[in-house]
Amino acid sequence: DQQVKQNSPSLSVQEGRISILNCDYTNSMFDYFLWYKKYPAEGPTFLISISSIKDKNEDGRFTVFLNKSAKHLSLHIVPSQPGDSAVYFCAASGAGGTSYGKLTFGQGTILTVHP
Amino acid sequence: GAGVSQTPSNKVTEKGKYVELRCDPISGHTALYWYRQSLGQGPEFLIYFQGTGAADDSGLPNDRFFAVRPEGSVSTLKIQRTERGDSAVYLCASSLRGGREGSPLHFGNGTRLTVT
Numbered sequence: 001d002q003q004v005k006q007n008s009p010s011l012s013v014q015e016g017r018i019s020i021l022n023c024d025y026t027n028s029m030f031d032y033f034l035w036y037k038k039y040p041a042e043g044p045t046f047l048i049s050i051s052s053i054k055d056k057n058e059d060g061r062f063t064v065f066l067n068k069s070a071k072h073l074s075l076h077i078v079p080s081q082p083g084d085s086a087v088y089f090c091a092a093s094g095a096g097g098t099s100y101g102k103l104t105f106g107q108g109t110i111l112t113v114h115p
Numbered sequence: 116g117a118g119v120s121q122t123p124s125n126k127v128t129e130k131g132k133y134v135e136l137r138c139d140p141i142s143g144h145t146a147l148y149w150y151r152q153s154l155g156q157g158p159e160f161l162i163y164f165q166g167t168g169a170a171d172d173s174g175l176p177n178d179r180f181f182a183v184r185p186e187g188s189v190s191t192l193k194i195q196r197t198e199r200g201d202s203a204v205y206l207c208a209s210s211l212r213g214g215r216e217g218s219p220l221h222f223g224n225g226t227r228l229t230v231t
Contacts, residue, residue, distance in 0.1 A: 043222030102212025105157030
């Protein structure tokens, strides 16, 4: 049972344009959501998070949007840069009062930004 | 400062053997996590330590897997009677305040375990 789903395995974007990565979840008890970025042979690196009391959080070029009624979140990267090319994982936590570090991850989306 | 350190970076072992994977968390981080990432998948939670004790080991797949953190710092993940299905990247992460907002998990580069 995949509780966090990233339905697009890959995304290709031109440098300078917007990248939009999507994520859906099924467990309505999740109340904290995160995006991690991963380069080959490295561990995931935290990018940005959002709690369920908000619908938007922004940090520089990165913005995360949360639609609780649709159980959907998205990550917007504007403008996209070649160095953003990596695997992006959506993650969720907090279901039923469990540890906020007990993350449920999606399968990942490979983002390629072309110069 | 130093990040989360995992050793070895690669481990090849034969089916049925015992392996130990080590994790050195960021100094001062009391929360430590082990995750496992199989090819084409996201990381999956295995176990969470708060200090020396395992606060949640619900992700350990079976009793061949065991983890310890005797002094509340370094942790070792132990796998007995390894099987080919155990092949994966084992990731360790630490956090200052248990992953709460403003205190995200910091991951190491992982140990790639291959069971032949």
